[in-house]
Amino acid sequence: MPIGIDTFERESAFESGDTYAERILQFLGANDEQAFERGEIAEATGIDPNVVCAVLSRLKDRALVRHKAPYWAIGTQDRLASASNLSVSLESVNETLGPEQMDDWEQAGSENPHPSDRSK
Template identity: 30%
Template structure:
C-alpha cells in the first residue's frame, strides 16, 4: 500500500491493541528501568515467543534499546508527538474509572475563559 512519503515516519508507534504497543506503553511508563523479555511476557500476559520477536522489531525501528538481557524504552528516539501519545495514554490508563472519567459533565459549571471579562 502506498503512503504519503513526506508524512510517513518509520518510527511511528505500532497500532493500538498490538503487542508492540503494549510493550512500548509499559516500557514508557517505567522509562528508567530495563526488563528481561520473560518479565515483559509475564507482566503483559504475552506469549514469550511473541515478546522476543516484537522486541527485535521495536529495536530495529529505534523505539527501544537493550543491554544484555534487559530492554528499555529509547527515550532519545522519541519525538514530542510520540512521547505525548504514550504519556497521555499512560495517564488515561492510570486515572481510568476515577470521578472525572465516570462523570462526563464534570466541566459543565466551569467558567468560559474565552469570554472577555472586564474589571469595573
C-alpha cells in the same frame, strides 16, 4: 476470504485494540527508569515470551527500545517523539482519505507493472 500477508502482519492486535508493540511500549514507557528481561515483559503484558522476543527485535530495529543483553528498556525520548509524530500524521491521513488497503496496492501493481518489469 483470505487476506494478504502484509495485512495479516499489521493487524495482530489485542482485544483492547492495542498491538503487541503498543502494549510493550506502554509498559516500558510507564517504567522508564528500569530495564527488564524478556520474560518479565511477557509476564507484565500478558504476551507470549516468544512473541515478545520478536516484537522487541522489531522495536529495536526502529530504535524505539534499547537492549543490553539480557535487558530491554524504552528508547530515547527523541526517537519516541519522532515515531509518535509520524503515527499521528498517518492517523490524520487515514481519517481524511481512509486507511490504505495493501491488497489494493498489490492488485494495482500486478495490473500495471513498471515498464522495466514488462516482458517484450
